Amino acid sequence: MVLAGGKLKMKKCFSAVFVAAGIILAVHGCASYGTVRSLPVYGNRITVQGLVKDWQGYVIYFAGQNSSHPSAVLFKPKDDDTVIIADRWWKVENYEILTGLVDSIQRQLPIAFYYPRLLELLGPDNHRYGYVFTSWDHVVMKRVDDRTMVIYDLPLPPYLAIDGGGGLRDRGWR
Numbered sequence: 001m002v003l004a005g006g007k008l009k010m011k012k013c014f015s016a017v018f019v020a021a022g023i024i025l026a027v028h029g030c031a032s033y034g035t036v037r038s039l040p041v042y043g044n045r046i047t048v049q050g051l052v053k054d055w056q057g058y059v060i061y062f063a064g065q066n067s068s069h070p071s072a073v074l075f076k077p078k079d080d081d082t083v084i085i086a087d088r089w090w091k092v093e094n095y096e097i098l099t100g101l102v103d104s105i106q107r108q109l110p111i112a113f114y115y116p117r118l119l120e121l122l123g124p125d126n127h128r129y130g131y132v133f134t135s136w137d138h139v140v141m142k143r144v145d146d147r148t149m150v151i152y153d154l155p156l157p158p159y160l161a162i163d164g165g166g167g168l169r170d171r172g173w174r
Contacts, residue, residue: 048118060098061086067090074131108158113137
């Protein structure tokens with residue numbers, strides 16, 4: 001069926017407006033979320049060992065089931081004017097607890113693509129908010145305002161959350 005010239009132009013115009021609106025909404029909707037970037041292994045001056053060594057220069061939190069099964073350790077620089085809201089994370093104020101948390105994550109067995117790594121937390125504008133040491137490959141963060149980011153929790157480490165497609169049920173956990 002052939003449309004008249006006016007109807008064809010109107011249909012093309014409507015399609016173009018619809019596509020443009022979709023792109024604008026997608027870009028605007030994702031613009032408030034932060035990202036993580038894996039730090040290179042070679043030539044990088046930031047390491048988890050260095051963060052632990054300079055632990056008093058950071059506000060430190062951990063997420064997970066408990067301190068025996070941490071999912072992540074978060075390092076937020078004290079000298080930065082940004083704010084991290086970590087409601088479901090526990091604050092770490094003891095060096096021995098911190099070293100135990102990091103050691104526990106380092107000993108976690110790799111599962112598929114999940115292995116211990118240090119990630120850089122970046123805001124939507126690529127401003128660094130801190131670092132997270134975890135076996136997960138992601139952290140969900142959302143910007144509240146220009147200097148505040150909410151970091152959502154990671155309740156289970158990968159070796160407990162991903163266990164061959166049914167390991168949690170096999171252990172009787174529901």
